[in-house]
Amino acid sequence: MEPSRWAPLEGQYYNVRGTPEEGKEEDVDPFKRTPPRMAPEPGGPVERLWKLHDQSKTEADELARHRLVWEITKIHIKEGPFFQGSVSNSPEIVLVHQELKNVPRRNNLAQGGFTAPWIHPTPAVYDPEVMFWSAPEKHKG
Known part of the structure; x- marks a missing residue:
């Protein structure tokens, strides 16, 4: 719709x-x-x-x-899967460690994100190779 x-x-x-x-x-x-x-x-x-x-x-x-x-x-x-327009593009909680940086936020995405990961594999399509730890020494292993 x-x-x-x-x-x-x-x-x-x-x-x-x-x-x-x-x-x-x-x-x-x-x-x-x-x-x-x-x-x-x-x-x-x-x-x-x-x-x-x-x-x-x-x-x-x-x-x-x-x-x-x-x-x-x-x-x-x-x-399905189908999504009716009434529920599309709703806010979605994504947990990100506070020391992981350069992770796109909702306002960085052209349409504010999508509902459900099957339609758009976020954050994978946003170059995860450019994400980094602010304190990498804490995250070895």
Whole structure:
């Protein structure tokens, strides 16, 4: 549902639902539409995730909402991994020894980091060979 991460064309399609743009440009290549967008596969996991999410937004009963979240979780487990835009790019705790230096912080990363290590193996992609100990004599072995 959030168009700058996983499934961006479907995310952008979700964002134009219910607007005058929704039915336009259906005969145009999804990448050449304004905005670029694509409907999810009918009956596929994205469409099913959307339906459950939409139901959860209007479900008044708390227990029923929890049941909907469990259904979303089951789709993630069986067919994932997927991340809905509502949870993407959330803060993540990374423990770093106070004497290990030159480790990128959230504000050093172009998009502030990603949720879960499978999508982007942080900090491995940030040149760990340039990280160093401020007191290397304490860390031999």
